[in-house]
Amino acid sequence: MPQTTHDVLNIGNAIVDIMAHADDDLLVGQNLIKGSMRLIDANEADRLYDLMGPAIETSGGCAGNTAAGIASFGGKAAFIGKVAEDQFGKLYSHDMSAIGVDFDTAPLADGAPTACSMILVTPDGERTMNTYLGACQELTTADIDVKTVEGAAITYLEGYLWDPPQAKDAFRRAAEIAHGAGRRVSLTLSDSFCVDRFRDEFLGLIRDGTIDILLANESEIRALYQSSDFETGIRALQSDCRIAAVTMGAEGAMVVSKDGIERVSATPVDAVVDTTGAGDLFASGFLFGLARDMPLADAARLGTIAAAEVIGHIGARPAVSLADAARQVGFKI
C-alpha cells in the first residue's frame, strides 16, 4: 500500500453558500420543500436571489464541509472539486487552505461561474437549499489526482456528484484507484431527492462493492429502499453494505455492519440554530474515526459531537476546534 498522506480525500461539488433567514411563507410561496436540495439554473438563481433577504456568504458543499470537519478534528484532509477563476472560487480556495485542507484542483478558466447554493434558514433551524452547479459541471476524470487518491485511507464521495454528468466518471475513476491501492471508498446519499433521481445506480454501487462505507439519514434510507418502514430499510442495508451510519437527527445515529446494529445517542445541544451541514459534519467525525481505526460506535460518537457543534450556529463549518470538543468528552485524539 502506498504511504498514507491523508485520512480522508473528499470529492464533491465546490459550492459557496449564500445563506439568509427566511419565513415559512417564502418556502410555501415558492413551492420549496423544506429540508431538501434542488438544482436550479442561472435564471432561477437570479429570480430566487431577488426574493431572498440579506445574506452571508461562506464556503460550503457537502464534501467540503466534511473536509473542514476532519481538519478541525486534527485529521489530514484533501479535497477535489471544481471552482471557477472568479471571486467565489478564490474565496472557496482560500477557506480550504486556511483550514489546512489540501485543495489543488485546477479552477475552470473560461466557462460557468463558481457554484452557489442559496440556503434559506427558517426559524425552526431547518435549511432549504437551491443550488446552481455552475463550474461543478466541469469536474472530470482529469481532475482525479491518482497519488492523492492512493494516499488517502478513505476516499469520500457525495451523492450529489451524480448530478453533473461528467462527475460520475470522475467518481468511478476515484473509486477504482482507491480500491486498486487497497483503500476504502465511502459515499453519502446526500438527499432523499438525490436518491430518487439515482436510486438504481446508488443501489448498484453499494451492492457491487464500489462503496465500503455508506452515510445516509433516515429519509434517504426510506427513499433508497422505497419503504416507509425504517427498520426494513436498516435490515436491507445490513445485507447490502459492509458499513453504514444512518443519522436520525435528535435521535442520534445507527451504525450498521455485518457484526450488528448499534445505536448512538445524539450529543445534546442548547438550541438548534441552523441544521446546515449537520450530516456533513457527522460524516467528518465518523470517517475520521474510521481512518484512525476506531470502533464503529466511537467513530459515530465523534460524528454526533461534530454535528452538535455545527447546528448551534449559522453556517455549515465548525466554529470551534472539534479536536478540543472530542477531548473534553474523553477522546484521546
Next chain:
Amino acid sequence: MPQTTHDVLNIGNAIVDIMAHADDDLLVGQNLIKGSMRLIDANEADRLYDLMGPAIETSGGCAGNTAAGIASFGGKAAFIGKVAEDQFGKLYSHDMSAIGVDFDTAPLADGAPTACSMILVTPDGERTMNTYLGACQELTTADIDVKTVEGAAITYLEGYLWDPPQAKDAFRRAAEIAHGAGRRVSLTLSDSFCVDRFRDEFLGLIRDGTIDILLANESEIRALYQSSDFETGIRALQSDCRIAAVTMGAEGAMVVSKDGIERVSATPVDAVVDTTGAGDLFASGFLFGLARDMPLADAARLGTIAAAEVIGHIGARPAVSLADAARQVGFKI
C-alpha cells in the same frame, strides 16, 4: 423644499467585508494597529488573505452599514457607492435591496473589482481592517443623483471618502446640492488615521459650515484637535460645529451642540463579540432620530441601542429589527 423621499442618503465606499477570527500574534507579526483601518493595494490584499483564517463574507462599508441600520429602524434610506460588475458587486447590491435601501449607482463595467476589507476579529472583539478600495476609486460627481440628494432630510458622508481622490469632488457636490435644497449634511470622521491624513480639510469642512452634524469617536476627536485631553477636544468641537455626537465605547456617547453638552449611557450588552460596525450603527440611530426631529439625546439613545445590537454578534449589520429593539425600551417609532 422638495418632497422628502428619504430620511438619510448615505454616501460611502461600497465594500464587501471578509471577516475572520485572528490572534493578537497575527496583528503583532504583521505590524497591524488593533482597531484601525489601513488601505492596502491588490498585492498586499493577496498577501494578507493568504495569512487569514477561514472567513465569512458580508456587505459592509461604513455608510452602507449605517444605511442598513436606518432601514432596520424603519427609516427610508438610500445609498450611493461604487461596486464593480462582479460577484462581490452583485452580492453588495443584493443585500442593499434586500433590506429595502435604495441603491442605484451604476456599477463599474471595466476596471478594478469591488472593494473588500479584510477584517481581523481578535478574541477581545476588536476589529482591525485592511481595505482594498478597488472600484470605490471610481466614484465621481456623475454618480451623485441630484433628486436623491434633494429628497433626503440628511445626506451622510463618510470620512473615508476623502481617500479615493475623485470621491472628494462627489462629496463636495453632494453637500452643495443638499444645502441648496435646504437639507442637512453629516460627516463621520471614520478613523483616527483617516483624520491624521486629512485633518486640515476636515476641520475646514466643519468650520465653513459644510458639515451640520458631525459623528466621531474619542480617538478621532483627539486626532482632529491633536490633543490628548478629550475635554479640550469637546470644547473645541462645541465652538466649531453645530451638532456633534461623540461615541465613547462602554462609556456611551456625548452630544454636543450650541445648547450644551449631554452624556448618554451605553446600552448594556452581555458580551462584546465583534465591534465591527459599532460606530456605523450608532450613526444610524442618531441620524434616524434627527431626521425624525427627535431631541438630540433621544437620537443618541437610538444610536446606543443600534450599537449594542451589532457588537453582540459577528458582522457589521443588525441581525434583528432595530425598530423592535427601540420600541421595547419605549420609543414610539
